Structure formats: structure tokens, C-alpha cells
Amino acid sequence: MQDNAFMPDSKHALVAAEAHSQVRSDERRGALPAAAEAPAFSPLYQQIKGLLLRSLQFGEWQPGQAIPSETELAARFKVSQGTVRKAIDEMAQENLLVRRQGKGTFVATHAEEGTRYRFLRLAPDGGARMPRLERRLLECRRMRATPGVARALELAGGDAVIEVRRLLLEGAQPLVLDDLWLPAALFARLDAELLAQWHGPLYRLFEAEFSVHMVRAEEKIRAVAATQEDAALLGVAVGAPLLQVERRSFTYGARPVELRRGLYRTDAHHYRNEVI
Amino acid sequence: MQDNAFMPDSKHALVAAEAHSQVRSDERRGALPAAAEAPAFSPLYQQIKGLLLRSLQFGEWQPGQAIPSETELAARFKVSQGTVRKAIDEMAQENLLVRRQGKGTFVATHAEEGTRYRFLRLAPDGGARMPRLERRLLECRRMRATPGVARALELAGGDAVIEVRRLLLEGAQPLVLDDLWLPAALFARLDAELLAQWHGPLYRLFEAEFSVHMVRAEEKIRAVAATQEDAALLGVAVGAPLLQVERRSFTYGARPVELRRGLYRTDAHHYRNEVI
DNA sequence: GAGTGGTCTAGACCACACT
DNA sequence: GTGTGGTCTAGACCACTCC
Numbered sequence: 001m002q003d004n005a006f007m008p009d010s011k012h013a014l015v016a017a018e019a020h021s022q023v024r025s026d027e028r029r030g031a032l033p034a035a036a037e038a039p040a041f042s043p044l045y046q047q048i049k050g051l052l053l054r055s056l057q058f059g060e061w062q063p064g065q066a067i068p069s070e071t072e073l074a075a076r077f078k079v080s081q082g083t084v085r086k087a088i089d090e091m092a093q094e095n096l097l098v099r100r101q102g103k104g105t106f107v108a109t110h111a112e113e114g115t116r117y118r119f120l121r122l123a124p125d126g127g128a129r130m131p132r133l134e135r136r137l138l139e140c141r142r143m144r145a146t147p148g149v150a151r152a153l154e155l156a157g158g159d160a161v162i163e164v165r166r167l168l169l170e171g172a173q174p175l176v177l178d179d180l181w182l183p184a185a186l187f188a189r190l191d192a193e194l195l196a197q198w199h200g201p202l203y204r205l206f207e208a209e210f211s212v213h214m215v216r217a218e219e220k221i222r223a224v225a226a227t228q229e230d231a232a233l234l235g236v237a238v239g240a241p242l243l244q245v246e247r248r249s250f251t252y253g254a255r256p257v258e259l260r261r262g263l264y265r266t267d268a269h270h271y272r273n274e275v276i
Numbered sequence: 277m278q279d280n281a282f283m284p285d286s287k288h289a290l291v292a293a294e295a296h297s298q299v300r301s302d303e304r305r306g307a308l309p310a311a312a313e314a315p316a317f318s319p320l321y322q323q324i325k326g327l328l329l330r331s332l333q334f335g336e337w338q339p340g341q342a343i344p345s346e347t348e349l350a351a352r353f354k355v356s357q358g359t360v361r362k363a364i365d366e367m368a369q370e371n372l373l374v375r376r377q378g379k380g381t382f383v384a385t386h387a388e389e390g391t392r393y394r395f396l397r398l399a400p401d402g403g404a405r406m407p408r409l410e411r412r413l414l415e416c417r418r419m420r421a422t423p424g425v426a427r428a429l430e431l432a433g434g435d436a437v438i439e440v441r442r443l444l445l446e447g448a449q450p451l452v453l454d455d456l457w458l459p460a461a462l463f464a465r466l467d468a469e470l471l472a473q474w475h476g477p478l479y480r481l482f483e484a485e486f487s488v489h490m491v492r493a494e495e496k497i498r499a500v501a502a503t504q505e506d507a508a509l510l511g512v513a514v515g516a517p518l519l520q521v522e523r524r525s526f527t528y529g530a531r532p533v534e535l536r537r538g539l540y541r542t543d544a545h546h547y548r549n550e551v552i
Numbered sequence: 553g554a555g556t557g558g559t560c561t562a563g564a565c566c567a568c569a570c571t
Numbered sequence: 572g573t574g575t576g577g578t579c580t581a582g583a584c585c586a587c588t589c590c
Contacts, residue, residue, distance in 0.1 A: 094552065218548070241501045269498075272496055
């Protein structure tokens with residue numbers, strides 16, 4: 001009943017053949033196909049996970065949509081439902097998929113996240129939930145990537161990027177000054193008008209208009225002193241301490257698609273984090 | 277073959293009886309035994325997880341030690357090995373246990389974490405690993421908890437706490453100024469001498485000498501200006517921006533056992549974080 | 553070789569959601 | 572009722588570690 005799941009021949013060659021006939025067998029056998037000392041084999045459920053990731057990456061299922069049921073996927077990939085389940089479990093753990101009992105499994109989206117600001121870790125000091133923030137667009141322009149931006153976004157030096165500067169306010173009080181850099185190749189139509197008329201999370205706009213879904217972000221945080229410009233925009237004294245959050249956001253396949261530098265006022269708010 | 281796993285009678289009453297005869301059945305049925313609208317039932321593997329957590333909390337297995345094998349636990353709890361496995365899977369996910377193929381499952385410890393500073397998220401800007409830091413103990417004294425400290429540690433106002441102040445240095449360069457507050461009831465023997473002669477992670481000392489294992493921490497991060505005292509100790513100008521990290525560390529059972537306020541120099545380092 | 557955790561399968565039943 | 576994901580079980584075999 002059980003054949004060797006780790007060998008690329010036998011029935012499991014069908015895994016790739018069924019789903020994506022272009023997948024070469026060595027691509028199914030580990031994350032580092034050509035590397036010398038890479039793990040030669042990977043568990044079946046990891047291979048399934050890789051195929052599901054591909055489908056997400058290639059847009060076979062869009063954010064918010066249901067993916068096929070576990071039974072269906074098991075049939076498609078010619079494995080047991082339990083194996084599909086384990087692959088989906090990991091992807092749900094990583095917030096790529098959302099399981100809903102009785103309804104199905106859905107591609108994660110920034111649309112109906114429940115929580116309004118999934119990536120914003122700022123919270124009022126009292127312990128309350130973050131209230132709805134107002135936005136003020138300050139700038140949106142095309143430019144050539146500076147070396148630093150190009151490196152962060154893995155672009156060629158001089159590639160076009162779109163730079164956005166905006167302010168987030170709590171009531172009348174400025175709270176966050178954001179600078180964003182986005183690859184122009186992906187966000188071609190993005191301009192001030194589009195941004196102005198959009199009401200909702202920015203990452204939802206990126207999904208809806210540009211098919212770019214942010215999956216994960218790395219942040220580097222430091223304390224800096226407000227420059228004259230920062231101070232004027234955020235309503236603090238020059239030299240006042242501000243929290244600088246440099247964020248690199250990634251889409252499927254660990255591809256960086258946004259660089260963002262936020263300056264947070266932390267006199268009445270804090271950045272919350274959990275360490276495990 | 278399958279009886280109702282969610283009913284407290286039948287064979288699964290043996291779960292508690294076997295392991296801890298004092299466990300009342302309602303305690304097995306959810307995290308909120310007495311709450312009105314609490315989930316009345318919990319899956320069998322969650323109940324097993326609760327029992328394993330109890331064993332950790334009561335010190336049946338010490339950090340670094342192996343817990344019984346899955347087969348053994350399955351026999352003890354009268355459930356299948358797969359159910360034990362799912363409980364352990366979750367606990368490994370939460371860094372409470374560490375699985376080692378071929379060897380067994382071990383209670384997580386701060387001793388051999390591989391990574392030296394499990395809870396310290398500071399990294400050099402270059403991208404290198406954090407080098408070994410030097411420590412300089414500045415103070416260690418008993419005091420009555422201030423209202424703020426008492427609240428954070430869930431103590432009665434005026435309970436005794438131990439306050440520690442220390443500096444972390446990279447070579448000769450001060451990097452972190454830490455203030456710690458610990459419940460004196462738990463850390464009775466802790467004094468300057470013990471701290472001075474200890475070389476290794478502080479949380480390892482707590483495990484070894486006080487049987488307090490830190491499991492999780494919450495941090496609140498903000499930018500602050502260096503006071504005169506901060507500035508002198510950290511070697512920066514008065515008013516220079518510093519990263520203030522307020523950490524509350526918890527042991528098993530979400531019990532807060534440490535409050536810590538760190539002031540980080542972030543001119544050549546940053547606090548790294550991942551957002552998922 | 554014996555014992556451990558890791559993977560895979562298959563089948564049963566439960567809880568939930570929609571119709 | 573039907574279909575979905577969620578839980579539980581049992582057994583087989585694989586990979587790793589240590590003796």
C-alpha cells in the first residue's frame with residue numbers, strides 16, 4: 001500500500017504531472033534544486049505545499065477566493081487527504097491561507113483581515129485598539145531607484161520606482177510619516193489620483209489593482225531624532241525622538257515588492273511585539 | 277472504535293485520572309473553567325496539551341530533559357500516539373518543547389538555545405550576527421514594588437521585588453542599559469554576588485537557580501530622549517534618541533515573572549522584527 | 553538492532569455552514 | 572441533507588541516533 005514517497009519515480013511522479021506539467025522532477029525534491037549539499041528529498045506534503053504556493057504565485061486562485069477542497073486537491077495530486085491537510089496546515093500557519101470550518105479554505109487577503117492594520121504594530125498606550133486613522137497624501141512621483149532602494153527591492157540600479165509620501169493622523173494629530181518605494185514595473189498605474197480616491201488598506205489596493213499580495217515583512221527599528229522637515233510634518237520639536245521603522249514587504253516566493261520607511265510618534269503610542 | 281471524544285465521561289475520563297488524579301473534569305474542558313460562555317468542550321489533543329503543560333508547570337520534567345516518548349505518553353493518557361503527537365506539535369511550535377529526531381522530545385531551555393540571545397532582537401546594522409556582549413552589573417537591591425511594577429508583575433502593592441541594573445557592552449562600547457524587576461518571592465537568593473559570578477544567559481541562571489523558565493515575552497517599544505543619567509552610562513549626548521524596550525516575560529501559565537526596561541543605542545544597531 | 557520521532561495512508565465520526 | 576474542514580484512530584514504513 002505504501003511505496004517510497006521520497007523517490008521521484010513511481011506514482012508520485014504524477015504529483016507534478018497532474019498539476020503543472022512543466023515542473024521538472026528535481027524541482028520537487030527540495031528548495032535548492034541545483035545546490036550541492038541540498039536535502040535531496042523532501043516530504044510529500046512539502047512537495048504539495050510547493051505546488052500550492054505555485055498556484056498562488058501564478059494567480060490560479062485570487063485573494064479572498066476559496067481553493068479546492070482537501071478531497072479535490074488530494075484527488076488532483078493523487079495523494080491522501082491527510083497529506084494535503086498537512087500542507088495546508090503549514091500554509092494557514094503562515095497566513096497564506098485561511099481555513100473556515102464548514103465553508104472551505106480561502107486565499108488570505110488584506111481585504112477582510114478582521115484586524116484593520118495587519119502590518120502596523122502601533123497601539124495606543126492605554127491598551128485600546130487602534131482607532132481608524134486618517135490619511136493625507138503628500139507626494140506621489142516616479143523616480144529612478146537610488147542604490148539603496150534598488151538593493152532593497154532587488155532591482156537593477158536606475159530602474160524606475162514610485163515614491164509615495166503620506167501622513168497618518170489620529171484625529172487632527174499626526175502620528176506616522178510614511179515614505180514608500182514601489183517597483184514601477186509592478187505598480188505602473190499608481191498615481192496620486194488613484195491613491196486619493198482609495199479608501200481602505202493600502203495593501204488591499206495593491207491586491208485589487210496590481211495583483212500584488214503582501215505576505216510577509218521584515219522590519220528594522222531604531223530611534224532617530226526628528227529633522228526639521230519631520231518635525232514640521234509630525235508636529236514635534238526638532239530633535240525629538242521618533243521611532244523609525246524600515247519595512248521590506250514580500251509577496252509569494254520571497255520577492256521584495258515594497259520598501260517603506262515610517263517615522264512614528266511614540267509619545268502616546270508604542271510599537272508592540274511578542275517574543276517567543 | 278470511536279467514542280465521543282468531547283464527552284467528559286467514557287474512557288477519556290481516564291485521561292485526567294491517569295495523569296493527575298486531582299484534575300477535575302471541568303478543568304479538562306476548556307481554558308476558562310468557570311466562565312459562563314466558555315467553550316464547553318475542547319478537542320482531546322488540547323486536553324492532552326493541558327496535561328503536558330501542567331507537568332511542565334509543576335516541574336515534572338526539567339528544562340533540557342527528555343519527556344516520555346510519544347508511545348509512552350499515549351499509553352499513559354490512553355489515547356492514540358497521533359493525538360499525543362498533535363499536542364506535542366503545538367507545544368513545539370510555541371517553543372515549549374524541542375523535538376529531536378531519533379533522540380526524543382525535550383523541554384526547551386535557555387541553556388543550549390543555539391542562538392545566544394533568544395529574546396534580544398538587537399542586531400548589528402551590517403547584517404552580521406550579534407557578537408558576544410560583555411556585562412557590567414551596576415546595581416542589585418531589594419525594594420518594595422512601585423504601583424507600576426506591582427501591576428505589571430501582578431503583585432500586591434508593596435510586595436518585595438529585586439531590582440537589577442546592568443549594562444551590556446560590545447567591546448568597550450555601551451549598547452544596552454537594562455533595568456529589571458523580579459518578584460522577590462521567586463528570586464529570593466538573587467544578589468549581586470550570584471549575578472557577578474554567573475557567566476551565561478541570565479534566563480539560564482533563572483532556570484538553574486530559581487526554576488523559573490521564561491516562555492514568552494511582550495514588548496512595548498518607543499523612542500525616548502536620553503536623560504543625563506542614561507547619557508552618561510551609554511556614552512551618548514543628553515537628549516539623544518534611544519530605543520526603549522519595555523518587556524514583560526512570562527513563565528508557564530501566562531504568569532508574569534519579570535519586568536524589564538531596556539534602553540538600546542541604535543546608532544549602529546537595530547531592533548529586527550518579522551511581521552506575518 | 554532497538555528505539556525515537558517523521559511521514560503517509562485510510563477510514564470513521566464530529567462540528568459547522570449553507571440551502 | 573450535503574459538503575466542508577476538524578478530530579481521532581491505527582498501522583505501516585522511513586530516517587536518525589545510539590549501543
